[in-house]
Amino acid sequence: MTYIAKPKLHHPSLVKNKAGYTRRDYEGAVSTLCAGCGHDSISAAIIQACYELDILPHQVAKLSGIGCSSKAPTYFVGASHGFNTVHGRMPSVMTGANLANKDLIYMGVSGDGDSASIGLGQFAHVMRRGVNMTYIVMNNGVYGLTKGQFSATADKGSISKKGVANSDESIDLVSLAILMGATFVGRSFSGDKHQLVPLIKAAMAHKGAAFLDVISPCVAFNNHAGSTKSYEYVREHNEALNRLDFIESREEITTRYDPGTTTTVQQHDGSFLRLRKLGEEYDASDKVAAMKRVQEGLAAGEVVTGLLYLDPTPKDLHHNLNTVDAPLNTLDTADLCPGSGVLDRINASLR
Amino acid sequence: MKPTDISNPDYFHKVVDCQWACPAHTPVPEYIRLIAHGRYSDAYMINWKSNVFPGILGRTCDRPCEPACRRSRVEDETLVKGKKEPVAICRLKRVAADYKDDEGILAAMPKAPAKNGKRVACIGGGPASLTVARDLAVLGYEIVIYDQDPKLGGFIRTQIPHFRLPEHVIDEEVGYITGIGNIEFRHQKIDSMKKVLTEGYDAVFVGSGAPRGRDLDVPGRQEAAANIHIGLDWLSSVSFGHTTKVGKRVIVLGGGNTAMDCCRTARRLGGDDVKVIVRSGFDEMKASPWEKEDAMGEDIPILNMLVPKEVKHDNGKIKGVLFEKVKAEYDDKGRRTLKPSGEPDEFHECDDVLVAIGQENAFPWIEADAGIEFDRWGLPKLGETTLQSTNKKIFFGGDAAFGPKNIIWAAAHGHDAAISIHKMLIGENVEERPAPGVNIVSQKMGIHEWSYDNAPTIDHRFKVPHRAKQEALKDIMAEVELGFDPKLAFNEAQRCLNCDVQTVFTGKLCIECDACVDICPMDCITFTPNAEEKELRQQLMAPALNPTQDLYIGNDLKTDRVMVKDEDVCLHCGLCAERCPTGAWDMRKYYMEMTQAEHACRQH
Numbered sequence: 013m014t015y016i017a018k019p020k021l022h023h024p025s026l027v028k029n030k031a032g033y034t035r036r037d038y039e040g041a042v043s044t045l046c047a048g049c050g051h052d053s054i055s056a057a058i059i060q061a062c063y064e065l066d067i068l069p070h071q072v073a074k075l076s077g078i079g080c081s082s083k084a085p086t087y088f089v090g091a092s093h094g095f096n097t098v099h100g101r102m103p104s105v106m107t108g109a110n111l112a113n114k115d116l117i118y119m120g121v122s123g124d125g126d127s128a129s130i131g132l133g134q135f136a137h138v139m140r141r142g143v144n145m146t147y148i149v150m151n152n153g154v155y156g157l158t159k160g161q162f163s164a165t166a167d168k169g170s171i172s173k174k175g176v177a178n179s180d181e182s183i184d185l186v187s188l189a190i191l192m193g194a195t196f197v198g199r200s201f202s203g204d205k206h207q208l209v210p211l212i213k214a215a216m217a218h219k220g221a222a223f224l225d226v227i228s229p230c231v232a233f234n235n236h237a238g239s240t241k242s243y244e245y246v247r248e249h250n251e252a253l254n255r256l257d258f259i260e261s262r263e264e265i266t267t268r269y270d271p272g273t274t275t276t277v278q279q280h281d282g283s284f285l286r287l288r289k290l291g292e293e294y295d296a297s298d299k300v301a302a303m304k305r306v307q308e309g310l311a312a313g314e315v316v317t318g319l320l321y322l323d324p325t326p327k328d329l330h331h332n333l334n335t336v337d338a339p340l341n342t343l344d345t346a347d348l349c350p351g352s353g354v355l356d357r358i359n360a361s362l363r
Numbered sequence: 364m365k366p367t368d369i370s371n372p373d374y375f376h377k378v379v380d381c382q383w384a385c386p387a388h389t390p391v392p393e394y395i396r397l398i399a400h401g402r403y404s405d406a407y408m409i410n411w412k413s414n415v416f417p418g419i420l421g422r423t424c425d426r427p428c429e430p431a432c433r434r435s436r437v438e439d440e441t442l443v444k445g446k447k448e449p450v451a452i453c454r455l456k457r458v459a460a461d462y463k464d465d466e467g468i469l470a471a472m473p474k475a476p477a478k479n480g481k482r483v484a485c486i487g488g489g490p491a492s493l494t495v496a497r498d499l500a501v502l503g504y505e506i507v508i509y510d511q512d513p514k515l516g517g518f519i520r521t522q523i524p525h526f527r528l529p530e531h532v533i534d535e536e537v538g539y540i541t542g543i544g545n546i547e548f549r550h551q552k553i554d555s556m557k558k559v560l561t562e563g564y565d566a567v568f569v570g571s572g573a574p575r576g577r578d579l580d581v582p583g584r585q586e587a588a589a590n591i592h593i594g595l596d597w598l599s600s601v602s603f604g605h606t607t608k609v610g611k612r613v614i615v616l617g618g619g620n621t622a623m624d625c626c627r628t629a630r631r632l633g634g635d636d637v638k639v640i641v642r643s644g645f646d647e648m649k650a651s652p653w654e655k656e657d658a659m660g661e662d663i664p665i666l667n668m669l670v671p672k673e674v675k676h677d678n679g680k681i682k683g684v685l686f687e688k689v690k691a692e693y694d695d696k697g698r699r700t701l702k703p704s705g706e707p708d709e710f711h712e713c714d715d716v717l718v719a720i721g722q723e724n725a726f727p728w729i730e731a732d733a734g735i736e737f738d739r740w741g742l743p744k745l746g747e748t749t750l751q752s753t754n755k756k757i758f759f760g761g762d763a764a765f766g767p768k769n770i771i772w773a774a775a776h777g778h779d780a781a782i783s784i785h786k787m788l789i790g791e792n793v794e795e796r797p798a799p800g801v802n803i804v805s806q807k808m809g810i811h812e813w814s815y816d817n818a819p820t821i822d823h824r825f826k827v828p829h830r831a832k833q834e835a836l837k838d839i840m841a842e843v844e845l846g847f848d849p850k851l852a853f854n855e856a857q858r859c860l861n862c863d864v865q866t867v868f869t870g871k872l873c874i875e876c877d878a879c880v881d882i883c884p885m886d887c888i889t890f891t892p893n894a895e896e897k898e899l900r901q902q903l904m905a906p907a908l909n910p911t912q913d914l915y916i917g918n919d920l921k922t923d924r925v926m927v928k929d930e931d932v933c934l935h936c937g938l939c940a941e942r943c944p945t946g947a948w949d950m951r952k953y954y955m956e957m958t959q960a961e962h963a964c965r966q967h
Contacts, residue, residue: 015941016936019934019936021884023905042882047876047942048874049944106663121582235874
């Protein structure tokens with residue numbers, strides 16, 4: 013909790029982006045989360061990503077469920093649309109919103125409780141339907157708002173603040189998302205903005221179901237020895253498979269890398285993703301290999317991060333439903349009720 | 364870069380830009396906060412201890428603190444609706460003097476203890492000598508101050524017009540010093556240093572100022588002498604009531620603050636058509652910007668790039684001055700020379716000319732064999748901090764030391780000289796200077812509560828109300844500036860960023876959660892691999908482009924990175940500490956006071 017609003021004064025070198033806004037213009041209200049909460053860093057990364065993508069705030073819709081994470085949309089991109097839904101039901105509200113107006117940029121913000129417990133079913137379906145969105149789970153492994161009980165993503169055997177070991181298996185949302193058909197899946201860490209910001213940018217540019225599992229330590233209830241979601245543990249066990257550079261157009265690729273160390277992928281919207289190899293050979297476009305590597309990581313106690321799976325040519329919900337190009341909410345009565353003549357023609361075609 | 368050594372008192376002192384820039388190192392933010400709290404007397408006493416003349420300086424100081432003020436680097440023109448401006452530090456000082464409890468202050472003044480048997484002579488009764496007297500009288504020294512004028516104050520009394528500095532303010536603040544006791548004033552012009560030395564003083568302090576105004580050397584100067592006056596002498600004569608009028612058309616030559624005082628005084632003594640004519644360009648003029656502004660506000664035009672060539676007269680009756688037009692040329696080293704522009708000469712009619720083209724030091728009364736060596740500019744050879752001359756018993760300060768400066772420098776010199784004199788007379792090494800007194804205390808009051816107003820305001824600098832021009836020009840005794848009222852003073856005080864409340868970082872406690880980085884409104888905090896300063900300055904959240912401002916390097920982090928904070932633009936809003944979950948950041952008030960003679964010696 014912070015008593016004063018963030019001062020409006022800013023660094024003299026703050027520059028405006030192509031949309032005419034400074035990074036500070038993408039901020040929201042001052043955070044009421046606990047000091048040091050990883051969620052605030054993710055909010056800052058989203059702010060940075062939106063600023064760098066020259067996004068018009070009024071074209072963003074932020075949807076969230078219930079929980080600490082789901083409070084977070086208040087703290088970024090204040091001038092956008094927001095919907096705080098019923099617990100675990102954000103995916104269906106987002107699906108509906110996306111159906112009605114596909115022109116907005118959809119950002120779902122949820123937590124491990126909201127997505128892996130009460131909303132697990134909704135989570136699975138929004139992925140398999142391919143809703144064009146960026147779905148971010150701020151994953152801290154505990155129920156922070158109810159004082160730190162283990163959530164469904166807590167690793168088996170990790171120790172609670174009170175000293176009790178978790179006896180249940182954990183749900184790995186990354187594996188689940190890949191399995192359910194998400195076409196952009198990554199994992200990152202709130203304490204590593206160099207990795208997180210490009211992932212958010214690439215996910216926002218992705219024209220399909222993009223999912224980011226962001227480990228976000230709960231300073232109040234899950235940042236102690238024995239926790240597997242603490243700042244220290246994640247830093248020590250972070251196994252980044254690649255580094256992502258998000259490039260808006262081909263002309264801007266200037267830095268040269270040794271051949272064989274980078275893979276460049278073009279996304280549907282024309283943007284390029286350049287994956288810099290870190291150590292081992294990893295092909296993010298191979299779904300089966302991705303699932304295997306993520307599971308291997310889990311077994312080895314690694315926190316595997318980076319862009320884990322990417323289908324650069326996804327088919328989204330609107331494609332699958334074969335909707336018209338215009339957003340449905342812009343269709344007027346004449347479009348929706350074309351008259352009895354048209355109805356007669358349709359009926360005739362069915363006879 | 365090496366981790367910052369915050370135990371070095373200079374590090375945090377430098378962050379308090381105003382205090383660092385002040386020759387006397389007055390703890391500015393502390394007294395500004397006290398003014399905001401309505402504790403005017405406490406604010407006054409902080410000033411009084413540090414700079415001796417708060418009421419006088421609050422009206423006349425050259426305010427080196429203000430150009431240094433961080434506020435003028437961080438304001439946003441669109442937010443504050445105006446150009447970036449420092450806090451009105453100088454005028455807030457006056458607020459402390461205006462609203463203090465006079466009786467309480469008088470009662471709080473120190474009293475001289477029993478005499479210690481040592482006698483010190485001060486030559487000249489200006490701010491430097493008065494400071495020496497104050498600092499030494501409280502230690503039991505017997506002080507004798509000599510001055511050629513009938514009252515103490517020196518330049519303050521004789522050269523600064525009363526419409527800028529009312530005489531009662533001088534009387535009051537000089538009175539605080541003489542009231543200490545053990546200080547004797549002798550209205551006596553000194554014409555021989557050797558004679559002073561024969562009187563058995565244990566030490567002599569020379570604070571005689573830079574009393575000689577430079578003269579004009581052009582044809583016609585001598586013939587028309589009746590209407591050509593040296594600015595310094597003329598102001599002094601006005602101050603003592605010997606001169607009460609001036610011609611209708613007046614030309615003031617020179618571009619310094621004395622010229623500004625001359626022209627504004629002339630406007631009040633019958634000058635209807637007063638103009639200032641300067642050799643240099645407008646921006647290079649030595650006068651403070653606000654003094655130029657005030658002069659122009661009284662309908663006094665300032666004409667630039669004109670060099671006086673000849674005084675035209677009719678058998679000694681002045682007609683005017685002929686000027687040559689010049690232009691500035693710069694050589695490859697950036698040195699300026701004024702070359703004739705080739706345009707026709709300009710003639711300006713006038714009834715009187717006031718010459719304010721500079722001051723010179725003059726020590727005709729110091730004999731060559733008095734043991735004091737002078738340099739080739741005619742200034743005494745002195746120890747830079749000790750102010751001791753080559754005659755170990757004789758010290759210099761104020762304008763007499765390093766040439767014309769200003770009142771706040773005189774006070775700073777006075778403190779330094781007093782320390783030297785005291786050290787010498789108790790047999791300590793004068794070269795060993797006392798360390799400042801430093802106190803650093805956390806300002807945390809609750810989980811997210813600080814003992815200072817940490818939310819920066821976005822108000823534009825408030826203007827000091829002025830007396831109406833018509834009224835002001837009618838009466839030479841009427842003070843033009845009316846001073847802030849308490850409400851304006853509060854609002855102006857709230858513009859202060861509290862730079863003395865320092866962001867102190869303890870790396871061992873840090874969990875590197877980035878909360879401080881994310882909340883900092885100025886993007887001044889970065890966690891990054893260490894590098895050389897030049898590289899680091901470029902790889903921060905926002906580039907640190909002001910090399911005069913330090914980077915604060917914090918180490919002891921688990922990841923072996925360093926915390927780098929660019930001190931340049933920090934608002935001291937405390938949000939980094941407020942968002943820090945582990946108390947790795949803390950806001951600590953750094954109170955630094957220069958050690959004066961009273962506590963400077965016998966450290967054991």
